[in-house]
Amino acid sequence: MRALLVVLVAVANFGAQAQWLTIKTDNFNVHYPRSLQHWAYSAANELEIVREKVLAQQGRALDERADVVIYDPHNAANGFALPSTDKPMMALLATPPQSDSFIANNTSWQQLLILHEYIHLVHLSQSSRSLWRQQLRDWHDITDLLDAVLPRWVSEGYATLLESRLTGRGRLYDNYSESVVRYYAQQGALPTYGALNNGDKSYLSNSMAYLVGVRFLAWLEDNYGAQTLDAVWTRVQALESRNFETAFRGAFGKSANQLYRRFVVEYSYQAMQQELALPPTASQLWQTFSFDARDIVFSPDRRRFLVVEQDHNRRVTLGIYEAKDNDEAAEQFNMRNQAILAADPEDVPDIKPEVFPKKRLAQFNSHNFGGIYHPQWLNDKHIYFVAKTPTSEHTFVNDLFLWQSDTGVLKQLTRGTGIRRFSIIDANTIIAEVSRQGYSQLMKIALDSGELTPITTAKLGDVYDFPVLVESNSTLAYLRVSPNKRWQLVVEDLTGNLIDIVYLPKQHQYLTALHWSGDEHKLYFISGLEGHMKVMRYDLSSRKLETLPKNAKPLKQVLVHSQKVFVSYAAPDGVKLAQIVSPRWQVVRVSEPVDNAERKAQHKHQLPPAKIDQTAHEAVAYSASEQSYSIALSGALHSAAFDSVGVALKGQDVLRQLSWQLGIEKSINNGALLGGFAQLEYLQHNWKTTLDAGYQDLAPDKQSNAILGKGNEARFKQFALTSSYRFGDILNNVTPEFGVIRIQQGDTVWNGSRYGANGNLVWDAQQHGTALHVSASQWLGELNGFDYQVNLFAKAWHIPFYASVDSRYSNSLPISLGGGQLTSTSVSNGLNAISEPMLPYLFATGSRYLGYEFATSWQQGRPKLFYKQHQVDSSVIGQSYGIKMQSSLSKTVLGRAANFAPAGLTDLYFSAGIGRVEGHNMANENRVWLGVWYEL
Structure with a gap:
């Protein structure tokens, strides 16, 4: 027994080292580890601002204080909320999103995240006006949750709607999000009403609760009035027991399914009209993938390429493929057709596919649930990539790994660093965006010693992405964003410490996928305009900015290989890679430099500009x-x-x-x-x-x-x-x-x-x-x-x-x-x-x-x-x-x-x-x- 008491004393003493702190604002209990103190200070201020604006817009607030947990469990951007009439709770994950994310269009990551999760709580945590039902909810948490839950497309769609209405940014006004939904509509691939909640296993269908849900709810508000939609939430918690479908039909006079079908028809018609208005872009399909494919990189000898693939079960692999046409697959196809006709001369064999899948040479499976991110060739046999590693704090953090493709040997190169995208200087040195404890910063990392040398200053709210070097390592390009700004393209001469900001036209929103063309010294990237994607490039020597016409496809990545321009894009049956045929470049003139992001809509209860206010709050253990x-x-x-x-x-x-x-x-x-x-x-x-x-x-x-x-x-x-x-x-x-x-x-x-x-x-x-x-x-x-x-x-x-x-x-x-x-x-x-x-x-x-x-x-x-x-x-x-x-x-x-x-x-x-x-x-x-x- 004495030994056990010694252990218990040790527990109490250790608690001071691993202490969590709490800030009590007027309406929130903000809990955070000491390492996230500055993020928590700012969040505590933002929470009260968001609550005030939502109360003015909704006429609703939480009946109880909400618990807010700030932490960083996976070194990735996310958050969640648990509605409850007596113990509402939301979690804010501090790591900011990257530029190619659906949630990259924000006033600040912190403001968008707080607003989205708080809307969940206000929307779903309203007390029932039936006294006996509410008393049951007060005493039984499972009943409380079951009464609060609405269909996923409703809860996520509505939070996404207000995230956009109250900031003028968000997924409703995001060019990449709009490009995806438009293209799916043009392909007749918008989800059915039954698949809107959780998808139908097609690519990106699980995201449609957000992307299509928000557009359907916005369509309802535009056509029937915001008050009619708001009446549904009032009816759900009425004295008379109603589920969502009953409450919706009573407010709109038609079922949600009926009106959703009408929305799909109207939206698809508009999408087809927009496609017809675009100038034709000739492209040739070069490779198809069965589901997700990202981070495509050609090898130094240009004969192979890397790609990270993920199936609908979220299994992740890193594959190496031949870059040449798959003649063997074409020959087998022809032989099979010949055999069919030999056996049955009157049969009609399969037509030749547009492209035969390239031959896979090697494959590496994700290990220990860490995923695979941002691979880069060190040389023809050695590949660096990022994966998540577990820590003693019940969390995962991003680290750098080396895979030797010819032997299969795997080696971890960093520990607890928080690396995301990176570029290789040499075998021992990289430049990477490092994201830890909510801060984003560009760093030079010596892999042998682990020494980190800052390239940019770490400032809460600023985010960096896509650090890419020219082959001579003399010039670094990267993306950065600050609160209330739009993503900027920065080109830095590392030899003379000269920094050049490449401004895009004012109407552009969405910027990602930087890629240097080694033989041209031109920087290629993807930008968004009016719900469409565009391939653009910047000539380092002439400082000339050029663009290709708007593309109907939701572009993910741009690559240059042997003077040819390739783009990958999202499609319902999986990501595809195509070569742009005879690209028609046009010079872009930028009349004025614009830093601030455009707010697409002005709402009378719109949030003020995001502010990283790190004014200290009184915190207690x-x-x-x-x-x-x-x-x-x-x-x-x-x-x-x-x-x-x-x-x-x-x-x-x-x-x-x-x-x-x-x-x-x-x-x-x-x-x-x-x-x-x-x-x-x-x-x-x-x-x-x-x-x-x-x-x-x-x-x-x-x-x-x-x-x-x-x-x-x-x-x-x-x-x-x-x-x-x-x-x-x-x-x-x-x-x-x-x-x-x-x-x-x-x-x-x-x-x-x-x-x-x-x-x-x-x-x-x-x-x-x-x-x-x-x-x-x-x-x-x-x-x-x-x-x-x-x-x-x-x-x-x-x-x-x-x-x-x-x-x-x-x-x-x-x-x-x-x-x-x-x-x-x-x-x-x-x-x-x-x-x-x-x-x-x-x-x-x-x-x-x-x-x-x-x-x-x-x-x-x-x-x-x-x-x-x-x-x-x-x-x-x-x-x-x-x-x-x-x-x-x-x-x-x-x-x-x-x-x-x-x-x-x-x-x-x-x-x-x-x-x-x-x-x-x-x-x-x-x-x-x-x-x-x-x-x-």
């Missing part, structure tokens, strides 16, 4: 005492034992530093179970301390199936206090732990302690991978035993395989087998009780247990086919096989938002299955189970 509370309901159906229900009161703070639950569980009808439990968990950085106390009164003979032993009643009590510390990162780690335990069964009491460790090793290459989890502990004192579990996962060609071993022994404490997953079971006798939902509770008891399980599925996260065998005291008790599934419902439904959700939405688990049990001492029969429960 984050307190876990501000808790959310919820009723937590659980239940289980077990054909082998009994059905049960449970109710608990559950609470936690928004950062989940202090979580707890107190509840009871009872069997239905037969009186086989009465249990109670209390759990408390304190988490600070990588320290975790848990307190479990449980009681369970079981009547084994009242279960649906008999047990092997004798006895009509079994009472269990357990008290356990455990502390652990995790070393390592989120993927590969080891966690030593120590605890004291008191167990009582009937009138017999065992006092003891437990020490051990658990660890994880993960290697994942998407198509193949392995993972190992090992847990082992020694039981001391009157417990006098041990336990260990080994779980092995492997996948081959995406097919998963699972194997596990569970072994436990005690020469004094009885070890029991059987029963489903109940919170009262795991808390009251989880140390010595092995859960098996296909057997009744206390089915078999002994001093030693050994169990094996093997399982597989057709895909990770899907139901498993399993086989399991149990041994007690060296005798095979039985075996079971069937199909089952178990998952964390909280993480499956909420994703990373589950880390900050209200108490009733976290720690929720689900298990279900059907199978057959067989054994010498039992009836061979089919059994089923279903369980939903909470467990910290």
Whole structure:
């Protein structure tokens, strides 16, 4: 016990080092780590400005203070919100977006992000005017969320609408976003109403909830009035119960589906008219990709090219392709057609495709969920690229890697740097945009020493992108943007420190994809004008700016290869790469330099210009005492034992530093179970301390199936206090732990302690991978035993395989087998009780247990086919096989938002299955189970 107290003191002392801080404004609690202090100061000011303007525009505000969590978990731009009538919460991710993003058109990343997420909360967190429904929402977080949720296209589309209306920027007025939607309309590929929420697996369809949703809602406002659309939100929370579809039909007189079809027709007609008005641009298809393709780079010898590809399952690969035509594929096509005609001379064979896919020479799969970004050729065999690496802070950060394509060797070159796009000076030196803690900066990085030399000044709100060098390394071009400005093209002479800003015409918006033509010393890039994309170039020697005509296609990238101009563009069936035939360049005259971005619409409640106001706020140490509370309901159906229900009161703070639950569980009808439990968990950085106390009164003979032993009643009590510390990162780690335990069964009491460790090793290459989890502990004192579990996962060609071993022994404490997953079971006798939902509770008891399980599925996260065998005291008790599934419902439904959700939405688990049990001492029969429960 003394050792445990020493550990707890260490936890308290470490808390000061890993401290989160809180700023309390009039309406928000802003939580942030100390490293993001300046970002948080500015956000605290912006939050109150946004709230004031939204209140004026909407006539609505939140009934409760909102929790705002500022952090940077993936070194990427994003954010999310969780609506709630009593605990609304939003998360702001500090890393700014890059120039080719749909969200690059903003007054500032911070202002757009705060506005978008706050609109979610105001839109979805309104209280119901039905008193009893609202009281239920107040006490039950799941009901609160279900009543708040609207179709995804509605919630995201409306937040995107107001992000645009109230700033004059945003995705409604973004040229790249408009170009994508127009082109899809011209191809007849706008999503159906049914696919508007989550897409139809075509390329970019998952983004259409934002891009098309906002345009449909804007069309509704333009044709029916903003008040009519606003009435839908009022009707949804009326005294009379209505879902979105009913509320919409009542306000508009027609269903959303009907009006959406009309919108699609009108928008598509206008898109076709705009396409006809464009001058023709002759192009020849050069390569097709089945889904996403980005970061295309030709090799130094111009005979190959790199490309990062991603399929609709988000599997990412880096491929090397031949740049020449695929004559082998063409020959095979012709031979196949000849064979068809030889067998059936009257048949009509396939016509020749516009282009045969280029031959793939090598492929590298993303490793350990890190993705692949911005590859560059160092030479013909060595390739640098960026991937995300895990940290000990439960986060990922961008780092540089080297892939040797001929041997497959992979080497990490930086650690914790935050690199995004970069250019190579030599094998040891790069120039990169580094983004950490919300700051963006151009840096020269020495890869051997890790030394970072600033090229630009880091200033909150300023963002840099696309640093590209000419072949001689004498000139650097890059993009930059500041709050309320538009993206600027900067050309810097590194030999004389001369900086030239290349201004574009005033009407242009969207600027990305810089590319030097080595043989011409011309800088190519993509710009946007009037909802279309344009290829432009800047001549370094003559300082002449030229452009090609507007293109109907949503261009992603421009490349120059052997005097030929190539563009990649988004299409519904995947990204395509085409060569522009006989490009007609026109000189562009810029009459006046323009820095400020144009606001497309003037709204009477428009936000003031974005301001990075870092005025210091009074901040206090984050307190876990501000808790959310919820009723937590659980239940289980077990054909082998009994059905049960449970109710608990559950609470936690928004950062989940202090979580707890107190509840009871009872069997239905037969009186086989009465249990109670209390759990408390304190988490600070990588320290975790848990307190479990449980009681369970079981009547084994009242279960649906008999047990092997004798006895009509079994009472269990357990008290356990455990502390652990995790070393390592989120993927590969080891966690030593120590605890004291008191167990009582009937009138017999065992006092003891437990020490051990658990660890994880993960290697994942998407198509193949392995993972190992090992847990082992020694039981001391009157417990006098041990336990260990080994779980092995492997996948081959995406097919998963699972194997596990569970072994436990005690020469004094009885070890029991059987029963489903109940919170009262795991808390009251989880140390010595092995859960098996296909057997009744206390089915078999002994001093030693050994169990094996093997399982597989057709895909990770899907139901498993399993086989399991149990041994007690060296005798095979039985075996079971069937199909089952178990998952964390909280993480499956909420994703990373589950880390900050209200108490009733976290720690929720689900298990279900059907199978057959067989054994010498039992009836061979089919059994089923279903369980939903909470467990910290």
